[in-house]
Structures are given as C-alpha cells and as structure tokens.
Amino acid sequence: MKLSQSLLKNILESAIFASPSPLSVEELLSLFADEEKPTRQQIQTLIKELQNDYATRPLEVVEVASGYRFQVRAKFSPWISKMWQDKPPKLSRAMLETLAIIAYRQPVTRAEIEAIRGVVVSTQIIKALFDRDWIVVVGHREVPGRPALLATTREFLDAFSLKGLADLPPLAALRDLDTIEAELATTNRVEKE
Amino acid sequence: MKLSQSLLKNILESAIFASPSPLSVEELLSLFADEEKPTRQQIQTLIKELQNDYATRPLEVVEVASGYRFQVRAKFSPWISKMWQDKPPKLSRAMLETLAIIAYRQPVTRAEIEAIRGVVVSTQIIKALFDRDWIVVVGHREVPGRPALLATTREFLDAFSLKGLADLPPLAALRDLDTIEAELATTNRVEKE
Amino acid sequence: MTELVIDTPDDVLLDSQQALARVYDEFITQVPEDLYIPPDALAVFLEAFEGPLDLLLYLIRKQNLDILDIPIAEITRQYISYIELMQELNIDLAAEYLLMAALLAEIKSRLLLPKPKNPEAEEEDPRAELIRRLQEYERFKKAAEDLGDLPQEGRDIFLTHVEPPVRELLATEPFVGDFSLLLEAMRDVLQRAQLQKSHIIAEEGLSLEQRFREVLARLASGETVIFYELFTVKEGRIGVVVTFMAILELLKQKMIELVQESVFAPIYVREYRELA
Numbered sequence: 001m002k003l004s005q006s007l008l009k010n011i012l013e014s015a016i017f018a019s020p021s022p023l024s025v026e027e028l029l030s031l032f033a034d035e036e037k038p039t040r041q042q043i044q045t046l047i048k049e050l051q052n053d054y055a056t057r058p059l060e061v062v063e064v065a066s067g068y069r070f071q072v073r074a075k076f077s078p079w080i081s082k083m084w085q086d087k088p089p090k091l092s093r094a095m096l097e098t099l100a101i102i103a104y105r106q107p108v109t110r111a112e113i114e115a116i117r118g119v120v121v122s123t124q125i126i127k128a129l130f131d132r133d134w135i136v137v138v139g140h141r142e143v144p145g146r147p148a149l150l151a152t153t154r155e156f157l158d159a160f161s162l163k164g165l166a167d168l169p170p171l172a173a174l175r176d177l178d179t180i181e182a183e184l185a186t187t188n189r190v191e192k193e
Numbered sequence: 194m195k196l197s198q199s200l201l202k203n204i205l206e207s208a209i210f211a212s213p214s215p216l217s218v219e220e221l222l223s224l225f226a227d228e229e230k231p232t233r234q235q236i237q238t239l240i241k242e243l244q245n246d247y248a249t250r251p252l253e254v255v256e257v258a259s260g261y262r263f264q265v266r267a268k269f270s271p272w273i274s275k276m277w278q279d280k281p282p283k284l285s286r287a288m289l290e291t292l293a294i295i296a297y298r299q300p301v302t303r304a305e306i307e308a309i310r311g312v313v314v315s316t317q318i319i320k321a322l323f324d325r326d327w328i329v330v331v332g333h334r335e336v337p338g339r340p341a342l343l344a345t346t347r348e349f350l351d352a353f354s355l356k357g358l359a360d361l362p363p364l365a366a367l368r369d370l371d372t373i374e375a376e377l378a379t380t381n382r383v384e385k386e
Numbered sequence: 387m388t389e390l391v392i393d394t395p396d397d398v399l400l401d402s403q404q405a406l407a408r409v410y411d412e413f414i415t416q417v418p419e420d421l422y423i424p425p426d427a428l429a430v431f432l433e434a435f436e437g438p439l440d441l442l443l444y445l446i447r448k449q450n451l452d453i454l455d456i457p458i459a460e461i462t463r464q465y466i467s468y469i470e471l472m473q474e475l476n477i478d479l480a481a482e483y484l485l486m487a488a489l490l491a492e493i494k495s496r497l498l499l500p501k502p503k504n505p506e507a508e509e510e511d512p513r514a515e516l517i518r519r520l521q522e523y524e525r526f527k528k529a530a531e532d533l534g535d536l537p538q539e540g541r542d543i544f545l546t547h548v549e550p551p552v553r554e555l556l557a558t559e560p561f562v563g564d565f566s567l568l569l570e571a572m573r574d575v576l577q578r579a580q581l582q583k584s585h586i587i588a589e590e591g592l593s594l595e596q597r598f599r600e601v602l603a604r605l606a607s608g609e610t611v612i613f614y615e616l617f618t619v620k621e622g623r624i625g626v627v628v629t630f631m632a633i634l635e636l637l638k639q640k641m642i643e644l645v646q647e648s649v650f651a652p653i654y655v656r657e658y659r660e661l662a
Contacts, residue, residue, distance in 0.1 A: 010251040014269040017252060018544040019276055031272045058203040059210060059548060070548045072207040077551035079204045079224045080211050084550075094324055107599055118320045139595070151599065164607035210548040252546060263546040267537070273544045281540045286436055289530035297529060309522055312437030312482050353536045354543060362532035365525045 003036050009046045022067035095125050099134065103156070103168060107138050107149035126150075134159065196229050202239045209254065209261050215351060217260035258350030258357060288318050292327065296349070297364050300331050300342035319343075327352065429477050438486035439523040441465065446520075453520050458497055458513055462490040489516065592625055597632035605642060605657045613644070613653040 003011070015031055016023050025043050032038065038046075047068060051061045062071050072080055091099075098121055101113050113121050129135045134156040140146040157164065196204070208224055209216050218236050225231065231239075240261060244254045252263050265273055274280070284292075291314055294306045306314050322328045327349035333339040345358070355361065435441045445464050446456055469487050472479050496512040537543050601616055617629050633655070636642045645654040 011269055011272045014251045014265040014273055014544070015276065017263070017546040017548070018265050018273045020547045023276075027276070031275045058207040062549075070210070070546075072211045072548060072551040074551045076204055076207040080208055080551055082224045083208065083212055083220075093326055106603075107596060117324075118316060119324050138599070164609075165603040166607065166609070207551075210546060211550040263548075265544040265546065267542060270542060270544065274541075281538075284534060284538075286530065286534075289534045290436060290526055293526050293529040293533050296533070297526070309519075309526055310437055311439035311486070311519065311523060312480060352539045353533065354539070355536070362529065362536070364529050 003032075003038075005046070008038055008042070009049065012043065012046055013050055016061065016068050017070055019069070022064050022069040024067035027067065092125075094119075094122070095128060098125050099129060099152075099156070102129075102135055102150050103152050103165070106151035106165075108151075109141050109147040109149060111147060113150075132159070196225075196231070198239070201231055201235070202242065205236065205239055206243055210263055212262075215257050215260035215262040220260060255354065256356055257354055259347045262351075285318075287315065288321060291318050292322060292345075292349075295322075295328055295343050296345045296358065296361060299344040301344075302334050302340040302342060304340060306343075325349075325352070432472060432477060432479070436527075437480070438465075438483045439520060440527065441468070441483070442486065443520060443524055443527070453517055453524065456513065456517070458490070458494050462494045465490055592628045594628055594632055594635070597628050598636060601629070601632050601636060601655075602641065602657075605655065608657060610645070610654045610656040613655050616655060 011031065012028055015028060019027075025040050028043050029037060029040065047061065054060050058073055058076055059070050060073055061068055097117055098113055101116050102108055105112065105116070110121055110126065126135075132155070133153055135150050136153050137148040138151040139149045141149055152165070156162075157167075162168065204224065205221055208221060212220075218233050221236055222230060222233065240254065247253055251266055251269055253266055254261055255264055290310055291306055294309055295301055298305070298309075303314055303319065319328075325348070326346055328343050329346055330341040331344040332342045334342055350357065350360075432441075435444065442461065442465060443453075445461055446453060451457070466487050469479065469483055472483075493512045493516060539545065604611060604616065616633065617626050633642070637644065640658050642655055643658045645656065
C-alpha cells in the first residue's frame, strides 16, 4: 500500500526528530516496509519541502555529514545557552558510577566494571567517557579476548578539580571495597530473576 | 526591554526542543534576563498556544513530572520504532511488581517489598531500577541494620508520562480485615476435609 | 498467563507403579488429575509464577474462587501436589515455595482442631493472615500490570532530539564539577553492594601491572613519598611483596628513584628526574 505524501512527510519529520543522531536517506528508507517504500528521490523532495516549511520556524532541518537533523536557529542561542551556563551538564548516575570505578580501580576492564556494578555497562557510557577524554586505553589484559584496560586521564583530574589520583578520597572513608567484596563472596548465593 | 510575544514563544519552543530533559516553568523562566522576564502566567499561556499550534503536527507538547517536552505522536511509532534494531527490553513482571510496590508504598525497604511479593527481590532488579534512575535511596529505616528506604524519582514519572504520583493508576481497594473475618465466619461451615 | 495443558496421557505417566511423590506419608502413584503437566512444561510453568503467593492466586482463580472463600484443604492439597511433583522432578524450587507449603499445612491442621467452646478465647481465623497477604499481593500484581500498560518512553513514546544552536561556547565549555559527585556515586555503589547480598564478584588477584600504575599514580604529581607509605599493611604479605616487586621493577626501568639524605634517614620515593 502506498502511503499518502502527507503521511510520508510526517513520518520523515518524526523520524528525524526522534533519532538521537542525524539520519541519512538510506536510514530513512529502512523505516518503510517494501510495499510502502518511497524512492530516494521522493524522500529528498519531501525533505526539501520540510526545509521550506521550517523556514519561518525557530528550528531548521540541516544536512550534516551523516544525514539530516533538526537544529535550533543560531539567533536563539543567547537564551538557549543559559541552559548550559547555569548548571554543569548533568552526568547520569550510570556514567558517574562507571567513572568512579575506573578512577579507583584503574586499570580495569569493562567486564570488571560490570562485575562490580552488577549490570551491563553500556557502550554509550564508555564512548561518552572517551569523548570527554576522561578515560584512555592503557593496555590489554592478557586473558582471552585481550580486553582493553581503562584508566583515567589528566583531563578527568582537571574536570573534577583533582591534582592527582592521590587526591581521590580514600575509599576506606566510605568503606573498604575489599572488605565488602570479601563479605559478598561469603554471602554469595545463586539467585535468579 | 520586553520581548514580543512571538519571540517569547519561539524561545520557549526552541528551549523545550533543545533541552535533553523536560523543562519546568521555573527552568524556562531562568532563561530570561531580569528586564525581559515574562510572568509564569505568560509562559503557561504561551505553552497552551504552542500545544494548539502543534495539534495538527506529528509532534506534541506534553507535560510530565519534571516539565514540558516534545514527543512524537503515537501514530508514528510503527515507523519510528524501526530505527532501533532491538526493541527495548520488556520490563519483567518481577521488575514491574517491585516498581509498583515502591511507587505506591514509598518509602519502602527491600524487606517490605519481599514481604508483599512473598519472594526474595533479586539484586538484579533493584540494580536495574537504580540504573534507570527510576528509584533512589531516600533514607534509612531506624531499625536494626538501618535498611535503605527506596522511593521513585521524577525520571520514573517522566518515563511513564506521569505528572505526579497521583496520576498512577488507582490501586485496588483492600477489603478490611474485619469484613474478611466476618465473611470467613460464614464460609467456615463450607470448609470440609 | 497461558492456560496449561491438563491432558493426562496415562501411558506416559505410569510406566511403572512407582511412586511419583510422597505427600504426608502417602505415596502418590498418579499425578493428580487436574494437575498433570508434562515435566518440561512444569519448569516453564513454575517460571511463570512470581512466587508462592502468585501460584496460590493462580490455583484459586483457576477455580473461580474468591480469595475470601478459599477451601483451604483443597487448595493446600493442590499446592502441595505441585510442590512435591516439582521436587520429584528435580526442578529447582525456591525456599519460599516450601515455606508456603508448610504454612498451608499448618493452617489446615488448625482449622481441623475443634473450636474452643469459650467464645472469649476466640482466635483469629488461621486463614485471615494468608488472605490478607494474598489480597495485598494481588493488588500489587494488578498495579504492576497497570504500570506495564502505561505508555513507556522508548517503547511507545519517542522523544525528540534537537541540536542546540551553534555556538562556540557550547563546544568549549568545560565540565565543571567537583569530586563529591563521583564520591557520591561510589558511595551508592558500595551502599548497594551492601544492600545486595548476592552480588558476585570474582576474586581479583593482586596484579603487578596494576601495582605499577598505582605506584606511578601516587607519584604522578611530582610529590615525594616516604617509602613505607607505598605499602598497605592490610593487603598482607602478598600485597607487600607485590608492591616491593613493583618498586624494584620501576627502579630498574628508571621510572622512579629512591632518595636518602643520609644513612638510616628515611627513604623517599619520587618520579625519576633526568639530571640536567
């Protein structure tokens, strides 16, 4: 069944809005089932139309290397930027915990972080930490798979106003990790969800 | 200098779009310098207007616990969901039950959850809930062991599109014990081995 | 929940007259008729339940009974048959299921006791507590279903992602935060580790490589450390040995150096400094 032009345009618009990263024409095509799939040409025409529709709006559809995305027009930046000025970007709990474990346990593999946190560490988190230059790969653990060993960087220390790793508050102040692990080992039992 | 209504509306619209999390009226107010600051009333009126403007668009402005956000209308979900290779993991019954007990009974300890469910609450579940930022420790019950008191967060409400705890589906009423006892007395004679 | 197959293929079941299970000193040679579920399905069946209360609710609801109106003897018999059967088939059974079986048996026996004539000594109906728990559990079971039906972000609801306006400041704006954030996160990890008794962590040996980094990190800011401060007594002999080996190796690689002002003066360790 062919979709109407207006439905098609609405789908493209929603998809570009919903995607966390820019969408290419290929990716847009992949949203449609075979029988409803538009042509590349159609998609490009509709995106042009969208760009016109948004000409008078505070957002614009821009094309970047990896595809199309919506962006707030530069003229609003004096107000929008206040959102980032007043408060530092909020780091997610999962990210902070991952970072804390790397800081205290470095060098450490992803699997080890997961063992401590008890949940899978998402690739996004690791990537975000790399993106901020807060962590680096310092080697590989010599076990099957040679997993990367992660450690924190000087940029990490700067971001958290630390002079050196020695400035990290001793974990003992919280409670010694090893003691806890020992306790855990003894109370360790199989549990299933 | 007072800003024109249309500029004001454009700023609000861009801000809600650009923010990674929902924006409250307070947060929207904080974007403006003192001399240009609109009233809360003005902001609320403009957001109502925005909601009307979007009535025929594929997006909508909705209010959740932590403020206003844009979201794609449900009718486009069939296409949008194709962008993600794997569906988000379905919440298990165990997780939903645990979450429900925390949501309706907060603050609550893990032991109290276990008492209601009649089974041990797996560590995985509690961790997964923490990891999604859906629950937090809000204190400790002053009993031996000082167990952590768990409560739900704004992020939990946002994730389920709720404005507040009052929006949770109503919990079924409990028939009180006196009634139960009375009824038991009458049904007792039916009991036979 | 899917309705279970309750067919009874007798030939499959009774290839011998061997007892399948023992319930109250009574050998069951036949699987209770309305209960029969193929062994494979039984494991699946058990997984379908969130615990003994859930299983009990299922048994009650299956017979269209009101919670307030449970025929304890009958339900107990059914429940215990399931449990015995599962044990017989070596299906892993959580302790809670057994506890419930014991509780049911106790309630049943109390109901069978003659009622005291003296009405003042009236006891609470032994079923009351169980009914209260069943009712309470059922409310939350329903609440969980309701919660699951709400539109969920990422499943039914998709949020928009719009790039903030271009602005040089945004790109260069550094993260400002202090360490208390991290510390808090770590405290939470530890707190949860305490909360969670069943956390499994593989014993991690002391690695020389890791110790290298620790020693270097300690000296990274250029500070000079008294030799013994590099050792952690708590780690025991092995820890001390590993640290010592690390120091020796780092010395050999000219990454650190030892300084001693005079004989018997304290030994200091610092990063290796190239002499000008």
